[in-house]
Amino acid sequence: METAEGTSSSSGTKDPSEVIELDEEEELSGGQKRQEDEDAEEDPEAEEDTSKKEEEEEEEEEEDLMGLPVEPNGLEGAAFQSRVPFDKMTQVEAACFPGLLHNLAAQKVFIKIRNRYLQMWLENPKEYLSMSLDRIEPPWNSDVQLVKRVHAFLERHGYINFGIFKREVRPKTADAPKGKVVIIGAGIAGLAAAQQLKAFGMEVVVLEARDRVGGRIATFRKGPYVADLGAMVVTGLGGNPITVLSKQVNMELNKDEMVEREFNRLLEATSYLSHQLDFNYCNGKPVSLGQSMEWVIKLQEKHVKERQIKHFKEVISVQERLKENQSRLITLKDKIVETGKQREELEKITNRDVGQEFDYRAKVRDLVAFLKEYDSLMDEEKELSQKTQEMDASPPSDVYLSSRDRQIIDWHFANLEFANATPLNNLSLKHWDQDDGFAFTGSHLIVRNGYSCVPVALSEGLDVKLNTAVRQIRYGQNGVEISASNARNHTNPVVFKADAVLCTLPLGVLKQAIAQNSQGLPNTVSFSPPLPEWKVESIKRLGYGNLNKVVLCFDRAFWDSDSNLFGHVGSTTASRGELFLFWNLYKAPVLLALVAGEAAAIMENVSDDVIVGRCIAVLKGIFGNTNVPIPKETVVTRWRADPWSRGSYSFVSTGSSGNDYDILATPVIPGNPGKSNDMIKNPPRVFFGGEHTIRNYPATVHGALLSGLREAGRIADQYLGCPYAPPSGVTGDVFGKSDAAFSSS
Secondary structure: OOOOOOOOOOOOOOOOOOOEEOOOOOOOOOOOOOOHHHHHHHOHHHHOOHHHHHHHHHHHHHHHHOOOOOOOOHHHHHHHHOOOOOOEEOHHHHHHOHHHOOOHHHHHHHHHHHHHHHHHHHHOOOEOOOOOHHHOOOOOOOOHHHHHHHHHHHHHOOOOOOOOOEOOOOOOOOOOOOOEEEEEOOOHHHHHHHHHHHHHOOEEEEEOOOOOOOOOOOEEEEOOEEEEOOOOEEEOOEOOOHHHHHHHOOOOEEEOOOOOOOOHHHHHHHHHHHHHOOOOEEOOEEOEHHHHHHHHHHHHHHHHHHHHHHHHHHHHHHHHHHHHHHHHHHHHHHHHHHHHHHHHHHHHOOOOOHHHHHHHHHHHHHHHHHHHHHHHHHHHHHHHHHHHHHHHHOOOOOOOOOHHHHHHHHHHHHHHHHHHOOOHHHEEOOOOOOOHHHOOEOOEEEEOOOOOHHHHHHOOOOOEEOOEEEEEEEEEOOEEEEEEEEOOOOOOOEEEEEOEEEEOOOHHHHHHHHOOOOOOOOOOOEEEOOOOHHHHHHHHHOEEOOOEEEEEEOOOOOOOOOOOEEEOOOOOOOOOOOOOEEEOOOOOOEEEEEEOOHHHHHHOOOOHHHHHHHHHHHHHHHHOHHHOOOOOEEEEOOOOOOOOOOOOOEEOEOOOOOHHHHHHHOOEOOOOOOOOOHHHHOOOOEEEOOHHHOOOOOOOHHHHHHHHHHHHHHHHHHHHOOOOOOOOOOOOOHHHOOHHHHOOO
16 A cells, blocks of 8 residues: 655654654664564574475465566565555555654564565454464564464455455353444445444444346356456456455456557656656647657657658759759750861861961860860769659658558557546546556466456345435434435335445546536435535536446357457547457357447447447457357447446546545544544544545556455554554554545655
8 A cells, every 4th residue: 555665754764654763773662672583593584494385385376377476575575565665664554553663673563564474364264363372483483472463463454354355253242332434435445444334343234226246247147158348357366456365265266368559659758748748738628648659659640750851852952953963064065066066167177277276276275175064964864863863762751650550559549548537638647557666576467257256256245225215415413314214116125324435436427527518317326415516616627437348149159269369450540449458358159349438438438339330340240240240239328428437447637646545535524624633523524435536556456456455454444443552542644645645745
């Protein structure tokens, strides 16, 4: 969660939000002073069993086949997989354990305990990892309170004991559960939070408008056919919490062989415009990625025209020289003829006097000079003529991109529009890729048995009320009241009262909720009182995209079954996102066609028959008319029209930035007091989760999962107390700031 390293303040003291770096050579001080050689002697890592090493090596080989890096491993690998530095305290850890800031020995013990717990959890994520002193090897378990606090911290923050596993059976108490939370939305964020809060001892009810769990994770299943209509790609396993879920649930992961992107050069050029030249505004308005790319193309076209003009000027210059040369040849030829005649007349005179002899010899001399000059001009004319022919034979291109070149570039643009679920003109040039620094390592993977296996498993044991649409969220200093009714016919109104509400509604639904002209529309959620202006403006700024798919199920495969995908190049820029890519991902003969960019919006207003017919026409154009059969089953998605999602996933639009993800993650306090100490008497009541609330991992399933874990910890800390706080009490609410609020960026 924490990635950016802090810097020392000007006064020289350490800010609690900084990353704490350890110097292994520095003398250990405080109540836990030890010598380095004693640590080495008692370090249990030095006594690893050989057979265990062999088993780990075999597991690493298997993981490597799935795209997970085999290095680092051991304690370092556990830290890497959990997205924390191996030898440092994160910024949030420093804020939660302020007593360790100036005690390097205690910091070292903390990091050792933390990494060991992470390692034990990742080795067996199917069973609850309990807090037991014998699990931490001596001498690291000598500080009993610290061991307990570290375990509580990791559990509360969702680093361990999350997902689908055999949970600890806790004894029932007279006053359990403590506190009640309503979670709106049974997507991955809501379900993950619900499981955590229930395990923490709170009463949880999940309200879901659909007749299924999963939200934008939706898998089509019919007979032998399987296809993901929403999320379908696991973007690398190295550091990804989905890795843990894949070990807990039967997820059949398969490598995704992505095509090479020839437009990287254009992306580098736009990045140069943004980050090197700081060219992010034009006429006072933020520049989009699409604008910058088109401008780069136009600049290249301008360069082509400039080269053309230079070429033509050179041609004209050569032709002018050739013309001048030919004019001189004509004049010289006339002189040679005239001089030759005069020489011949003088030559006929047998007895020339002195004057005539002088004239004769002068004519001979002139004739020789004229002939030499003529030969020289002829050589020059030959050279100029050859140069002219060469220039005519190899003129510069009259266009930067031919029509075919432009079609191919547009295909790659469509691929980028697919990745961002929006036309490039909507993406912020400066911030569109602000999360790239947090990308996970390893190959992209496909869930061949359908991604919905994850939310279905996560929903087990939870009180999930399907077909229950939330109509209004009322919140105040005494709690929240959630008004809901039947999602299909608005009957059976019911009110759920709780201490707090976690809203995991998609950004598209939130946009409709705050729109001034949308309150009369069906399936619109209202907030009472209205959300504060800072929240509303952020909802408006952040983009929410659209991406659609067409599922085609056949009785046989007529394509290359060994290839994961094949592309279709559109004929125009406007249609570049229409059926631009076909995926072959599943065991059954199923093709999944993607529709991105402007085409995704246009497709929402076209009938299924027309869309499927267009797909078949495209496939026949690729494989031949007689080779493409009629599909047995078809499905066409329309995520923008879906009342419970209103689109696909978020993106950083022009005028927005990564800060808006942080703002969307910030809870709302009734009355919106400005002082943090008011949170004790007037705690936050409305919390927010989902892929649109996590700055470092937006628009992803793992981002939604991490946001759910984050909010569960935040809510539990607020209403149950902080189990990892020092005995003197809680020093502050670290969840009061979003993850990125601790970063130095």
